[in-house]
Amino acid sequence: MIVLGIETSCDETAVSLFDGNSAIVEIIYTQSVHSSFGGVVPELASRHHIKKLYPMVKSALGQSKITAADIDAIAVTAGPGLPGALLVGATFAKGFAYARNIPIVAVNHLEGHIFAAKLGCEIEPPFLALLVSGGHTEIAKIIDWGEYKTLGATRDDAAGEAFDKVAQVLGLPYPGGPEIQMLAEQGNPNLINFPRAMMKSGNLDFSFSGLKTAVINLLYDWGADKVQKNIEDISASFQEAVVDTLLGKLKIAVEETGIDTVAIVGGVAANERLRIKSKEMGWNVCIPPLKYCTDNGTMIAAAGYFHLQKAETTSLTFSTKPNWELDEI
Amino acid sequence: MTSETIREQTDSPEETERFGETFAKKLHNGMTVLLFGELGAGKTTLTRGICRAFGIGIVKSPSFVMVNIYSGQGIDIYHIDLYRVPELDAETAGEIGEYIWNDDAIKIVEWAENLPDDILSGEIVSIKIKRISDNEREIIIEEN
Numbered sequence: 001m002i003v004l005g006i007e008t009s010c011d012e013t014a015v016s017l018f019d020g021n022s023a024i025v026e027i028i029y030t031q032s033v034h035s036s037f038g039g040v041v042p043e044l045a046s047r048h049h050i051k052k053l054y055p056m057v058k059s060a061l062g063q064s065k066i067t068a069a070d071i072d073a074i075a076v077t078a079g080p081g082l083p084g085a086l087l088v089g090a091t092f093a094k095g096f097a098y099a100r101n102i103p104i105v106a107v108n109h110l111e112g113h114i115f116a117a118k119l120g121c122e123i124e125p126p127f128l129a130l131l132v133s134g135g136h137t138e139i140a141k142i143i144d145w146g147e148y149k150t151l152g153a154t155r156d157d158a159a160g161e162a163f164d165k166v167a168q169v170l171g172l173p174y175p176g177g178p179e180i181q182m183l184a185e186q187g188n189p190n191l192i193n194f195p196r197a198m199m200k201s202g203n204l205d206f207s208f209s210g211l212k213t214a215v216i217n218l219l220y221d222w223g224a225d226k227v228q229k230n231i232e233d234i235s236a237s238f239q240e241a242v243v244d245t246l247l248g249k250l251k252i253a254v255e256e257t258g259i260d261t262v263a264i265v266g267g268v269a270a271n272e273r274l275r276i277k278s279k280e281m282g283w284n285v286c287i288p289p290l291k292y293c294t295d296n297g298t299m300i301a302a303a304g305y306f307h308l309q310k311a312e313t314t315s316l317t318f319s320t321k322p323n324w325e326l327d328e329i
Numbered sequence: 330m331t332s333e334t335i336r337e338q339t340d341s342p343e344e345t346e347r348f349g350e351t352f353a354k355k356l357h358n359g360m361t362v363l364l365f366g367e368l369g370a371g372k373t374t375l376t377r378g379i380c381r382a383f384g385i386g387i388v389k390s391p392s393f394v395m396v397n398i399y400s401g402q403g404i405d406i407y408h409i410d411l412y413r414v415p416e417l418d419a420e421t422a423g424e425i426g427e428y429i430w431n432d433d434a435i436k437i438v439e440w441a442e443n444l445p446d447d448i449l450s451g452e453i454v455s456i457k458i459k460r461i462s463d464n465e466r467e468i469i470i471e472e473n
Contacts, residue, residue: 010393046420080394084424135393156373157390165368165392209373209390210342216369217463322394 001072003308004057004096005301008089009081009109010135011045013052015060016297017071020305022119023298025064027056028291046084053092068100073313075304078106079324080135086320094316103313105304109295110326114142115306116299117263120288126259127286130250132274133266134160134175137206137246139253140326142263145306148326151253152204159242160268162208166215166238170231180235181271187236189273192218194241199248204256206249211241243274247281254283262286269293335470338461345371345458345466349378352470358404359432359451363441366458371466372439375458379437380406391439396428405434411443422448 002024007014016026031048061068076093079086090106097104113131117123125142128151137160138153157165160177167176172183194214197207215238219227227234246268254260261284268274270293278285292299307313339345356362356379364372377388383401391397391410399406407428414421426448429436438444441455457469 082393082395084421154389155387158393161390161392169368209369213342213369216367220460220463323397 001305001308002066002070003301003305004060004071004074005107005297005299005304006053006057006074006076006089006093007109007112007295007297007300008045008049008053008085009077009079010085010295011048012295013049013056014295014297014300015053015056016301017060017064017066018298018301018305023301024066025060026291026296026298027060027063028294028296029056030294045082046088049085049088053088057092057096068096071100071102073097073103073105073304073308075105075107075301075308077109077112077300078314078318079321080109081320081322083320083322086322090318090320098316103308104316104318105307105312106314106318107300107303107307108324108326108329109300110136110138110140111146111148111329112299112303113265114140114148114263115145115302116265116288116292116296117286118145119292119298119302121263121286123261123263123286126257127261127263128250128253128257128259129263129265130246130269131266132159132246132264132268134158134164136160136266137208137268138326139204139250141253141257141259146310146312146329148329150325150327151257152206152249154206154208155198156207156209157212159206159208159246160266162212162242163268165212169212169216169219170227170234177268177271180239181273183232183235184239184273185232185236187232187234189236189240191230191233192237194237196241196245196248199245204249204253206245208242208245211238211245239271239273242268243271243277246274247277250278251281260284263288265293267294333472335472337468337470339371339466339468341464342371342374345374345468346378346381348468349375350382351378353379353382355454355472356435358435361429361436361438361449361451361453363444363453363455364437364439364458365441365455367460370458370460372458375456375468376408376437376439379435380408383435395425407431407434407436409436409438411438411440414440414443417443417445
């Protein structure tokens with residue numbers, strides 16, 4: 001069975017031809033146009049998806065020597081994400097499915113990230129997933145494939161959003177994660193004791209807004225020159241606060257559920273410091289390869305493939321859901 | 330048309346949130362609240378207070394998805410965030426307009442400076458949040 005996976009929820013246009021185990025061919029296009037705007041510009045994202053998607057599908061077919069007639073089903077991200085961007089992928093997928101008369105699965109983007117763990121590691125439920133990206137920060141219990149319970153989530157900003165906004169405050173380009181990580185390698189993570197919020201809140205929720213404000217306050221207190229001179233130490237200390245908070249909450253989740261197999265997925269899972277420190281926690285840690293941490297089409301195809309096996313297909317009349325939560329699957 | 334300016338000072342994020350909760354009494358369906366203030370000023374915090382007054386518990390930054398929709402006690406709130414849209418083109422403006430022009434909800438817009446003037450209609454309240462110190466903020470409200 002060959003599944004075409006399509007992902008256009010944010011600034012990556014991604015397609016994958018998936019055979020049920022692995023990708024036959026996968027193509028990801030990241031929109032660099034956004035860096036000059038300090039963030040993803042939603043309309044630009046939609047326009048680029050429109051321009052890129054069809055040629056990318058054609059190219060994937062060409063590279064794999066698979067014809068459109070060989071595709072058995074199509075899986076597409078229906079949410080959460082930017083409304084316009086989601087619409088491009090969903091509309092293309094519906095057209096394709098209708099023309100070829102093949103089933104379609106509307107995939108939840110967060111479930112896709114959970115399936116990225118299956119692509120990267122030998123992992124079976126039950127396990128815990130820490131899902132961290134520009135738009136999401138949550139801990140979910142994977143009771144079984146297809147059956148999820150959100151245990152905690154951010155109350156304000158996502159961890160990746162904190163990286164992006166702090167990078168902007170520090171005058172660094174977008175996306176902020178790689179920039180801060182690079183500077184942090186040369187810095188002292190213990191120089192500034194930034195807040196680790198809600199560690200004693202008694203729940204598994206996160207808050208990163210206060211950490212962002214703490215960096216802004218430092219900019220006011222120190223002045224721009226001193227901040228620039230110490231930018232490596234500030235980056236390292238900020239990154240350490242994010243990593244400590246994520247792993248601190250995950251530790252509580254491990255203790256409360258008794259489940260010590262954890263998957264760390266989403267764009268922030270690309271962070272080297274998070275990768276290293278998570279492996280020192282004494283858990284069975286699964287972090288997918290970098291290409292499956294950031295948004296990709298293969299994880300969407302893999303989630304779609306799972307639902308197809310259970311005959312869970314979606315009607316062609318489905319609507320995209322920009323605020324679709326994991327527990328609503 | 331009458332215009333009224335109110336100035337308030339808050340000494341902590343908690344107080345900014347409480348201020349939002351009190352201020353929410355002035356709001357009703359169809360109104361649009363425009364929020365201005367730099368990163369970390371407290372726009373989302375103030376929004377959280379407004380939403381709490383209507384029984385809405387969870388208010389997250391919509392920077393990534395642009396719009397969060399909350400259903401509260403007898404009222405819907407559209408929480409719009411234009412942080413990522415410094416140059417709003419006609420197409421996206423139209424998409425945002427669909428929310429702004431809806432009279433069956435209260436609309437709150439963060440980074441309202443990125444909103445083209447011609448999109449606005451109906452009753453509008455502008456709120457500017459200015460940083461005084463690490464924790465203190467001046468909140469300036471202009472009602473039209």
